[in-house]
Structures are given as C-alpha cells and as structure tokens.
Amino acid sequence: MDLRYSEADQVFRHALRTWLAEAVPARGKSPSIHDWEARRAYDTGWQRKLFDAGYAGINWPKEFGGRGASLMEELIYYEEMSRANAPGVGMNFVGVRHGGPTLIAEGTDQQKADHLPRILRGEEVWCQGFSEPNAGSDLAALRTSAVRDGDHYVVNGQKIWTSFGHVADFCELLVRTDSNSKHGGISWLVMPMDLDGIEIRPLPTLHGESDFSEMFLENVRIPIENRVGEENDGWRVTNVTLRFERGTAWAADIVHLQQTLVSLCELARATTRDEETAWNDRALRREIGHLSAEVESVWAMVKLQVSELAKTGVPGLGGSVIKLAYTELNQRVFELGTRLLGRAALSRDDVDGMPSLGMVDRYLQTLSLTIAAGSSQIQRNIISERMLGMPKEPRAN
Amino acid sequence: MPFEAVVEQAVKPFDGALWRDLAELGVLSLRTRENDGGLGLGMAEAVLVFAELGRRLLPGPLIWSALIAGLLPEVGKGGLVVTGLDQTRPASGPLMIEHWEGSNTLIVLDVEGVRRIETDALQARAVETPLDPLTPVHQIHALPPGERLADSATCQRLWSEGALLTAAQQLGIAVATLEYATSYALEREQFDRPIGSFQAIKHMLADMLVRKEQAMAAVYAAAATMDGRGVDDPQRMISTAKLIAGEAAHKNARGCLQIYGGMGYVWEMPPHFYLKRAFVLENGFGTMDEHADRIADRLGASATR
Numbered sequence: 256m257d258l259r260y261s262e263a264d265q266v267f268r269h270a271l272r273t274w275l276a277e278a279v280p281a282r283g284k285s286p287s288i289h290d291w292e293a294r295r296a297y298d299t300g301w302q303r304k305l306f307d308a309g310y311a312g313i314n315w316p317k318e319f320g321g322r323g324a325s326l327m328e329e330l331i332y333y334e335e336m337s338r339a340n341a342p343g344v345g346m347n348f349v350g351v352r353h354g355g356p357t358l359i360a361e362g363t364d365q366q367k368a369d370h371l372p373r374i375l376r377g378e379e380v381w382c383q384g385f386s387e388p389n390a391g392s393d394l395a396a397l398r399t400s401a402v403r404d405g406d407h408y409v410v411n412g413q414k415i416w417t418s419f420g421h422v423a424d425f426c427e428l429l430v431r432t433d434s435n436s437k438h439g440g441i442s443w444l445v446m447p448m449d450l451d452g453i454e455i456r457p458l459p460t461l462h463g464e465s466d467f468s469e470m471f472l473e474n475v476r477i478p479i480e481n482r483v484g485e486e487n488d489g490w491r492v493t494n495v496t497l498r499f500e501r502g503t504a505w506a507a508d509i510v511h512l513q514q515t516l517v518s519l520c521e522l523a524r525a526t527t528r529d530e531e532t533a534w535n536d537r538a539l540r541r542e543i544g545h546l547s548a549e550v551e552s553v554w555a556m557v558k559l560q561v562s563e564l565a566k567t568g569v570p571g572l573g574g575s576v577i578k579l580a581y582t583e584l585n586q587r588v589f590e591l592g593t594r595l596l597g598r599a600a601l602s603r604d605d606v607d608g609m610p611s612l613g614m615v616d617r618y619l620q621t622l623s624l625t626i627a628a629g630s631s632q633i634q635r636n637i638i639s640e641r642m643l644g645m646p647k648e649p650r651a652n
Numbered sequence: 653m654p655f656e657a658v659v660e661q662a663v664k665p666f667d668g669a670l671w672r673d674l675a676e677l678g679v680l681s682l683r684t685r686e687n688d689g690g691l692g693l694g695m696a697e698a699v700l701v702f703a704e705l706g707r708r709l710l711p712g713p714l715i716w717s718a719l720i721a722g723l724l725p726e727v728g729k730g731g732l733v734v735t736g737l738d739q740t741r742p743a744s745g746p747l748m749i750e751h752w753e754g755s756n757t758l759i760v761l762d763v764e765g766v767r768r769i770e771t772d773a774l775q776a777r778a779v780e781t782p783l784d785p786l787t788p789v790h791q792i793h794a795l796p797p798g799e800r801l802a803d804s805a806t807c808q809r810l811w812s813e814g815a816l817l818t819a820a821q822q823l824g825i826a827v828a829t830l831e832y833a834t835s836y837a838l839e840r841e842q843f844d845r846p847i848g849s850f851q852a853i854k855h856m857l858a859d860m861l862v863r864k865e866q867a868m869a870a871v872y873a874a875a876a877t878m879d880g881r882g883v884d885d886p887q888r889m890i891s892t893a894k895l896i897a898g899e900a901a902h903k904n905a906r907g908c909l910q911i912y913g914g915m916g917y918v919w920e921m922p923p924h925f926y927l928k929r930a931f932v933l934e935n936g937f938g939t940m941d942e943h944a945d946r947i948a949d950r951l952g953a954s955a956t957r
Contacts, residue, residue, distance in 0.1 A: 544948030
C-alpha cells in the first residue's frame with residue numbers, strides 16, 4: 256500500500272486547486288432552497304463551468320466527453336472539491352452519476368447522442384423514477400405498468416422519492432413489462448417530463464425542503480425507442496451503473512466530515528460552559544478525538560479499496576461496508592454538533608451572531624443517509640449474505 | 653494451531669521451544685537491520701505478521717522483542733528474552749509486567765528514554781490468577797534506575813511502533829473472532845434453521861465485518877505512513893489505528909461470545925480467550941481514551957491555524 260501521490264497526480268491536483276480558487280468564489284452564495292428556478296440555474300450553471308474547464312463527468316470515458324480520470328485522480332477530484340467548498344452536484348446528480356452512466360453502458364448510439372453531451376453541459380436535468388409506495392427496499396416489487404400500444408408504451412402507476420421531479424427534463428423510469436416474473440419483468444425507460452399524464456406533487460421532508468416528490472402516471476405514452484436495453488432486462492440495466500461505482504462515491508463527503516470535526520473544535524472554543532470554554536471539557540474533546548479516528552479509518556478504507564481496485568481491476572463489495580460505516584458515523588458527528596450548541600440548537604439559524612455552522616440543519620439532513628440508497632438494514636443483509644455467506648432472506652422467485 | 657492446543661498452552665509457563673521456533677522464523681527480528689542479522693522489514697510487513705500472531709493468540713513478549721531486537725540483536729535470535737514496561741505516562745497503581753517468567757531483562761520506556769534492568773535485580777511477585785490465561789503477569793514494587801539504552805527520541809519511536817504492532821494484534825483478534833462467529837452461525841441450528849439465517853445474528857456479524865475492515869484499513873494506512881509512504885501525520889494515523897483496532901478487537905470478541913450463546917461462556921471455547929487478550933492489548937501502548945485525547949489535541953491545533 257502506497258498512499259503517496261505520483262507526480263502526475265500532483266500536477267492534476269494543483270491545476271484543479273488553482274481553478275477552484277477562482278471558480279468557487281465567483282459562484283457566489285447558493286440560492287434559497289425554495290427558489291427552484293434559481294436553484295436550477297445555480298446547479299446547471301456550475302455544471303457548465305465544470306464542462307468548460309474540462310472537469311465534467313470526471314469518471315466518464317473520454318469518447319463520451321468525460322474526463323476519463325484515473326481512480327486516484329477521481330479521489331483527488333472529490334477531495335479538492337470538498338476542500339474548496341465547491342458547489343455539490345445538486346440536481347445534476349441523477350444525470351451525471353446515474354442516468355448518463357447507464358446510457359454509456361447500455362444506450363443506443365442515438366440515445367447517447369441525444370443526451371450525454373447535454374447532461375455534461377448542464378442543459379438537461381434528470382430525475383429518478385424507481386421507488387414506489389410499495390417498492391422501497393424491495394425495489395423489484397415495483398408495479399407501475401407499461402403496456403405496448405403500437406410503437407409506444409402506455410404507462411400507469413405511482414412513483415415516490417422522485418428528487419427534483421418538478422424541474423427535471425427527463426426521468427429514468429423503471430416499469431413492469433411482465434407481471435409473471437419479478438426481476439425478469441422490468442424495463443428501463445427514458446421518459447420526457449413534458450408528456451401528458453404526468454402529475455408531480457412535491458413531498459416536503461422533515462428538513463422542510465421539497466426536493467422529493469410523488470409522481471403520478473396516467474396513460475403516459477412513451478415511445479418504445481426510449482427503452483434502454485432489452486424489454487424485461489431492466490433489472491440488469493439498473494445494476495450496470497455499479498460498474499461506475501469505484502468505491503469513491505462517498506469520498507467528498509468523508510473529507511467534508513473531517514473538516515466538520517475541525518469546525519467542531521472551533522465551535523467548542525467559542526462556546527462557554529461553567530465559565531470555561533467547552534474545549535476544556537475533556538469528555539467532549541475525547542469524543543471528538545474518537546469520532547475523528549473513525550472518520551480517518553473510513554477514509555483509509557476508501558483509499559485501500561481504490562488501491563486494491565487499481566491493482567486487481569475487480570471492484571469488491573466494499574461499497575456496502577463504506578456506506579454503512581460512513582452514514583452512521585455522519586449522523587453521530589452532527590448529533591455531537593447539536594449537543595455542543597445546547598439550547599442554541601433550538602434555532603436552525605444562528606442566534607445572536609453566534610455561528611452555529613448550520614449544524615442543526617445538517618443534522619436533519621443526515622437523517623436520510625441511513626435510509627436512502629439501501630437502508631443500513633439492507634446493507635447489513637448484503638454484507639452478511641454476500642460477504643460472510645449467511646443464508647439468504649426469503650424472497651419471491 | 654488447533655484450538656485445543658491454545659487451551660493447553662494456557663497452563664504452560666514459558667514455552668522455550670516455541671520461542672526458539674519464532675526466533676528461527678525471524679518473527680523476533682522483523683524490524684532488525686539485515687546487517688545485524690534481522691529481516692529488515694518495514695512496518696507494512698510487520699503489521700501483517702503481528703495481525704497473524706494476534707489471530708492465533710500466540711503467547712510471549714512478542715512486541716517487546718520486536719521493538720528491542722533493533723537495539724539488542726541477541727533478542728532477535730531468541731538468546732536474550734526481554735519484556736517491558738511502558739512508563740511514558742506514569743500513573744499510580746501497581747507496576748504489572750507481562751511474561752516475566754522466562755525473561756532475562758526488563759525494558760522500561762519513560763520520558764527520558766529507554767532503560768534496561770536485569771530481572772535478577774528485581775523482586776517480582778506472580779499474580780495468582782491473571783485475567784488472560786495466556787498472559788502471565790508479575791507485579792513489582794520498585795524500579796531501580798538500571799542502564800540507559802537509548803535516548804528519548806528512540807523511546808518515542810519504539811513507543812509508536814509498539815502502539816502500531818499492538819493495533820495489528822488487535823486487528824488479528826477482530827479477524828479471528830469474526831471467523832469463529834461466522835462458522836458457528838452457519839453450524840448452530842435452532843428452530844430448524846442455522847442461527848445465521850436470523851437478522852438479529854446477521855446484523856451483528858455485518859457490524860463485526862465493518863469493524864474488522866475499518867481496523868484493517870487504519871492499521872495498513874498507519875504502517876504505510878510510518879514507512880514514509882503516506883501523506884498524513886504519522887502520529888495521528890498511529891493513534892487512529894490503535895483506537896479503531898482496539899475497539900474492533902473488544903467489540904468483535906464480545907459479539908463472538910454472544911453469538912456462541914451458552915457455549916460462549918464455556919472455558920474450552922475460543923471467545924473468552926480473545927476477549928481477555930483484547931483487554932491485555934487495550935492496556936498496552938495507550939488506551940483508546942489516551943489515543944482519542946492525542947487525536948483531539950492534534951485536531952485542535954490544526955483548528956487554530
């Protein structure tokens with residue numbers, strides 16, 4: 256294991272850091288979470304800046320306009336983005352990290368030409384239509400039906416947790432094309448969001464924003480040529496994006512968490528308790544030290560996974576391990592932040608000019624982490640069944 | 653070594669034959685320069701060996717030998733057997749020394765440096781019932797000055813290496829207890845099913861695997877950093893490794909014992925040997941709390957910049 260960076264890596268880092276030093280301050284403050292028009296402009300504007308600078312689609316192959324970065328460069332990319340406090344991927348997430356990579360792997364030439372350049376340039380926003388009210392952890396139980404009618408599918412059903420549904424241009428939609436086979440009866444469609452029969456109802460979360468929505472589909476006619484992969488092969492198509500998952504998905508967040516702990520030290524120094532600063536509270540300091548060790552070791556896991564992958568070319572199941580460890584750790588860090596604030600945490604905004612570092616807001620956001628993208632419980636099932644060989648949970652088919 | 657052999661080992665005092673075998677394999681002189689008859693390996697290789705020693709519960713003053721063989725090459729050949737005492741953070745309470753029986757020399761690490769004291773010069777009393785049946789303990793009441801062996805810089809380096817080799821053994825415990833628990837969960841049937849088919853057990857095992865992976869990554873990263881193949885502060889990495897591996901060893905041993913159910917409470921079963929060894933290792937080269945404090949101090953210093 257060698258954790259040092261090669262000369263080429265250092266050059267890549269330096270160029271990126273130099274660019275970010277200018278580009279990030281120029282982006283200005285992010286708009287209010289309720290101003291959807293401004294948010295779309297902000298997120299897609301940043302995507303366009305990344306594209307112009309040659310940093311869009313960091314892990315996309317070069318032939319599709321991506322950077323084609325090495326694993327180490329990708330890790331450096333996330334590290335530097337986080338250090339520079341650069342805008343996140345925001346509502347470009349589904350297109351850049353999920354829909355686009357799926358088209359690269361499985362799409363027709365026409366589908367690739369229609370969407371990939373526009374996604375990279377921030378001209379197309381995608382949303383995800385996977386989960387349903389009765390198909391969450393058991394995603395393959397989805398029931399939204401697609402019935403052929405000439406050269407169209409007629410789609411009926413209901414989706415939930417559709418992020419950015421009301422501002423998206425396209426939706427990656429999973430539908431049931433065969434009700435006789437659970438996993439073998441699913442197809443993957445590209446649905447333009449301006450078709451008739453689509454109704455979006457925002458679903459405000461406990462955090463107060465409405466990034467999520469419910470999506471109701473009534474006789475929506477989607478051209479058959481919008482199908483990606485074969486009919487009834489959608490479950491496999493859904494899993495191909497895993498090829499793009501190189502164990503780096505959480506890299507930026509983990510770096511950010513380490514920075515949050517440094518901020519917690521600063522907050523503790525600025526907080527007075529019993530006529531002393533909270534930093535003089537050894538129990539608190541020890542807890543910060545303990546959490547820091549955990550963050551450091553999860554970061555080491557990411558680097559170990561990346562160095563293994565670079566050597567063997569085979570991605571492990573380490574994704575579940577890192578996801579489980581990172582998300583639960585993240586919640587504990589922000590919980591400590593809210594405890595440190597004490598009664599100041601009763602307000603989500605700063606009180607009397609005392610900076611709360613958005614601790615309360617961010618704590619609320621962390622609550623989704625152990626539920627989304629495979630809950631902690633599903634991750635534990637995956638780890639014990641696929642990595643330790645425990646008997647499988649009962650399932651249909 | 654089959655587990656019955658481990659249990660037998662528990663009643664033996666010091667196994668001179670085993671010690672000579674380990675010396676011949678080079679285990680005691682991993683870190684000694686080749687010119688001095690050692691293997692001249694880096695920490696990256698040493699942690700792999702020590703993780704395996706921990707996994708197999710090997711007894712004896714392994715870490716002290718590996719640390720001191722660089723200063724006293726005879727230790728690496730098995731001729732001179734050393735044990736040690738970490739006094740870098742002196743505290744009140746008894747002076748407890750592991751593996752006194754069979755050792756000729758006591759090594760003391762303190763703020764001023766490294767000292768050696770011949771065991772003949774000391775009055776030691778055997779602790780009748782040591783916690784870990786495989787780690788005999790003696791108590792002494794006074795420490796004569798002895799002979800200065802190295803300065804405080806060397807002492808700090810040895811302490812750091814000791815902390816990381818201990819973390820490696822703790823990693824070995826986390827690995828072994830996960831292995832034992834995994835096979836037991838597949839073999840043991842209740843309600844006509846292997847207990848490993850129940851989520852209550854599955855999820856405990858998954859958490860044990862995560863802790864093992866985290867400990868492994870932390871130990872390997874710290875070792876690479878100590879060898880000069882890293883970019884982070886080595887002291888922070890060492891403390892991270894000792895803390896995370898210590899937690900993994902203790903919690904995985906506890907998890908293993910729980911998954912064994914009633915059998916986990918039985919003397920001739922593996923879990924308690926690992927749990928007890930985890931206690932011994934936790935109390936060597938800095939506890940979890942001490943390492944958490946060290947990390948927080950470093951983090952706090954970076955926050956003022």
